[in-house]
Amino acid sequence: MIATVVAATAVTAACTKRTDATDSNSSSSSSGRKLSVVIVSGPLSDPFFGAMKTGADNAGKELDVSTQYLSPTSTDASGPTLAKLMQAAVAKKPDAIVVGNFFPEAQNPEIKAAIKAGIPVVVINSGESNWKQLGALSFVGLEPSLAGDKAGQEMVERGVKKGLCVNSVPGNPALEQTCQGYIDAIKKGGGTASSLRLPYQDSTNPTKVTQAIAGALKSDESIDGVFTTGAAIAKDALTAANNTGRKLTIGSGDLSTQVLKDIQAGKIQYAIDQQPYLQTYYGVLIAKQYVQHRLVPADMVLTGPQVIDKDNAADVLAVNQQDQGIRGAS
Structure with missing residues (x-):
């Protein structure tokens, strides 16, 4: 298990000074007005991103920062759309931008343009491999290959010999690396595994x-474990297993209320939680600390992976009933 950052103090404690900021940002931090941070991330139709928006909203309230969450619609969360949202964020001239770099080919130029314009950028969730090269302040999220490795280890420990990783967003490097980590872990455990890449337009x-x-299960009756890169398709994997009469070990990337209930009931065996709420919360926190004090973490901030299984699913559900949406569930 990767050590996970669990308190805001851990972010500021590992900070170092930077001196490459623009004068405009310095004056804004001392002018007395509320700092502004724009967050560019995924569609709110997905409970994962709902938790991100909640994290951004709560950070704004608790840290006294003006936050605005820009996201695509559920039907067009493509690279070009996210690039346009990044352009819109820059046009607002905020003190900082927090962005998920889901499609680097489309988004990298816009992230570089924001930084060139003197707007500090914090990369969250996706973009672990190139945030430094882009010139971003920090990265908040998880190392996808290690998340996949953990997901594969969970399968091996449950006796899986032939695994399938269902990728709902082909072209997102983080999810590709997650599936590869899953495949490698199962192979290391003596089994075999492969990926099923869903067409982007069909993933919702x-x-x-x-x-x-179901088609993949019918074509290979030896598949006994399925890991999905999103919570919504974990439910679809369970339906496919039921429709084909297969008993599978099922793991979910990320959480939803239904996935948590299915884990409690033993229908889904585990979920890999990267705590999206913390990703935006820490993103806003890092942005504020940099604009006001020129402080940034010495390296990236890890928020996962954490394994949610039958032993702790009830605790997560209880938290979500008290503070809805924080654990990525709706």
Whole structure:
């Protein structure tokens, strides 16, 4: 298990000074007005990103920062759309931008443009491999290959010999690395594994996702474990298993209320939690500390992976009932 950052004080404690900021940011931090941070991330139709927005909103309230969350619609969360949202964020001339770099080919130029314009950028969730090269202040999230490795280890420990990783966003390097980490871990454990890449346009259609997974199960009866890169398609994997009469070990990337209930019931065996709430919360925190004090973490900040299984699913559900949406569930 990777050591996880669990308190805001851990972010500021590991900070170092930077001196490459623009004068405009310095004056804004001392002018007395509320600092502004724009967050560019994924669609709110997904509970994962709902938790991100909650993290951003709460950070704004608790840290006295003006935050605005920009996201694509559920039907067009493509690279070009996210690049346009980044342009819109720059046009608002905020004190800082927090962004998920899900499609680097499309988003990298816009992130560089923001930094060139003197706007500090914190990369969250996706972009672990190149945030330093872009010139971002920090990265908050997890190392995807290690998350995949943990997901694969969980399968091996449960006796899986043939695994399948269902990737709902092909082209996102983080998810590709997650699936590869999963495959490598199962192979290391003596089994075999492969990836199923869902067409992007079908990934939010439960019927098509269920049919695709069922098709993979029918074509290879030796598959006994399925890991999905998102919570929504974990439910589809369970439906596909039921429809084909297969008993599978199922793991979910990320959380939803239904996934947590299915873990409690023993229908889904585990979920890998990267705590998206903390990713935006810490992103806003780092941005504020940099603008006001020129402080940044010495390296990236890890928020996962954490394993949620039958032993602790009830605790996570209880938290979500008290503070809805914080654990990435809706």
